[in-house]
Amino acid sequence: MVKKSSAPVKGKASAKKVLKKPASKKATPAQSEPAEPRLVENMATFDLKEFLHEMQTVLGCAPCADKVVLATACSGLGVPAAVLRSIMGDAAKVVEITASEISETSAHALLQNCPKGHQPLQLLRNVVDAASSGKSFCYIANKVTPMNELFGSEGTDIYVAGYPCNDNSSMNTSRFDPQKDATTTPFAAVLPAVVHVLDKLAPKAFLLENVPGLLKKRSGQSPSSAEPVMSWVEDKLKSKLGNRYSWFSLMLPSDPLPTRRDRIFTIGLRKDIACHPGQLTGLQSDINKLVSAASAMPVHHVSGFLHVDPAPNDAQQTGCEPGGDADDGDEDMVATGYVDAQQGNYAVCFEKAVHRAVQAGRVSKDSPLLLPHISRMSASMPHETAWMRAQIDVYQLIIAHMKEGLHPDVADSLHAVADVGQSAERGHVHLHGDLPCLTTSSRLFDYQSRRFLLPAELAASMGMGRVDFRGLTLSQSSAILGKSMATTTLAILFLPLLKCLQMCQEA
Structure with a gap:
């Protein structure tokens, strides 16, 4: 047992709770912040x-x-x-x-x-x-x-x-x-x-x-x-x-x-x-x-773990190396646009990502109209692949949808981090300065600092001291950290x- x-x-009485066996209905993955922030x-x-x-x-x-x-x-x-x-x-x-x-x-x-x-x-x-x-x-x-x-x-x-x-x-x-x-x-x-x-x-x-x-x-x-x-x-x-x-x-x-x-x-x-x-x-x-x-x-x-001025040429700052792995569930995206950053490929990837988010109820059907291309987070990231740029932008839509109805001062005070390495219907989004669970396929993007979190920052957020990632790609570093214990x-x-x-x- x-x-x-x-x-x-926090905010609730202490109580021992025996976790029951799962119900027989099909499980569905969590899609946003935990129920208990x-x-x-x-x-x-x-x-x-x-x-x-x-x-x-x-x-x-x-x-x-x-x-x-x-x-x-x-x-x-x-x-x-x-x-x-x-x-x-x-x-x-x-x-x-x-x-x-x-x-x-x-x-x-x-x-x-x-x-x-x-x-x-x-x-x-x-x-x-x-x-x-x-x-x-x-x-x-x-x-x-x-x-x-x-x-x-x-x-x-x-x-x-x-x-x-x-x-x-x-x-x-x-x-x-x-x-x-x-x-x-x-x-x-x-x-x-x-x-x-x-x-x-x-x-x-x-x-x-x-x-x-x-x-x-x-x-x-x-x-x-x-x-x-x-x-x-x-x-x-x-x-x-x-x-x-x-x-x-x-x-x-x-x-x-x-x-x-x-x-x-x-x-x-x-x-x-x-x-x-x-x-x-x-x-x-x-x-x-x-x-x-x-x-x-x-x-x-999370802001207490970020490097103040990460090196702009740091290879580990990118979301995915050329030829790296796309999300396991997106083989069709690999075939249609993951290879490089041509605008046509981006459009295909973005359309597919938005469709997934809409189907999952994470954004409304008219949300893409609220995100002109010039305001998209990935506009300043031409080095990223088409698939990854589309992921960054669709999660920008998801975050905007989560903030709907909040007072502007409250919305502006939130610190959003999303696991953009997961397809749009299942990646976690946190809004309060804590981090989604790091998995071997995670790509955590900080929308406040407008960049990916570095492996050294992720290691620090798990309580580790200085970790030497020299010689490792971002994918390799993420895979190692995703298996580590806090x-x-x-x-x-x-x-x-x-x-x-x-x-x-x-x-």
Whole structure:
């Protein structure tokens, strides 16, 4: 069972809420701002160390261990290890005994951003290979490396895996295909492998992360097609870990960061650690306590994360490189106008985008008449592709439609950011200075500063420090960031876990 954290929603009473199984009707993707807008304030740029200090104060404990042994899978930019090091400080050693990342680009980005002496001992290419044969290609050793030598040692403290969410994401157009079973795809095969490695490593605790789409029905033709994907996840955990581990699942936000990144985490303890029922209950209570404290903080405004004067020739400032990927649902646009910025191609792309927005009820039929070409946001962006310029302009229409009926002073005070990388009927738009959830295909456009948000700015909005994106295209950077975890959420999980493992003591 997945529970939403008991943190109070601003303006509402605190209450625990068990998320019910999804209804059998077809799910539809969210199209604009969340139903519960967050209180956003202009503040100084987020400081992870300050946030950690506040969370430690709320929990009443401070790190005391001199060493933490970590293992990760689907490791992304290595954020779990970085957050754990920030928590433990200079006095403790965090040893990441193994990591894995199937994307070669992501693997090199991880290593490029690891401080000297902080690289994982091995960085495997494929956790599925490691699970089936006990070995996989290692990017660090540049050869096939055994992982099975780590199995059975029971020396691992925490195992963290953000297993692939592609099949569960609401931004995946095929997710709403009733014939497609989300548990039988190549991406879904990673979870059983992650659980197998978890079982063999036998860590004291584990964290598994995925998107809220786990609560949607799995679809397909099996007798379990109406069940949520989360039920399948639970079955996989029980079959391998049921005798040795106890766990629970929570929906956690990313407050107080501007990026909205709600995620489902499954948190588990080995039964010799959770030796009485109160241990697991206490862990969940501590997590909820920190979530409540973080949710009570004003959300940082995106303007605090923007570079004052980004370099005009920065290649990563563009929305999409020539020859880059169009939206997965727009193959017809690729054929008719995505190749370059001729006006005729733009007209075709814009007409299609407006049609989609009108069909979705996001703009009225006469809205295009209210947007003369000279006033279109993309008019000053001839370097963008026709498809991307059309996307920027149709979201300008959508934003104008959302502002209709507001007092001019109120409308002018809003700070709009839209995910223009998604087709016009499904991309998220936020108006209050916070950010839509970043996905692997996102292109977040800031209509206040009239430009795309840079990868470094997006990384900062997720609570990361300076991230080196040299050598990466915008598409590659976005794909890496779209799979990363928010630092605040990890901090809120790690601190109670460390306390439970007696690696934190009362302050």
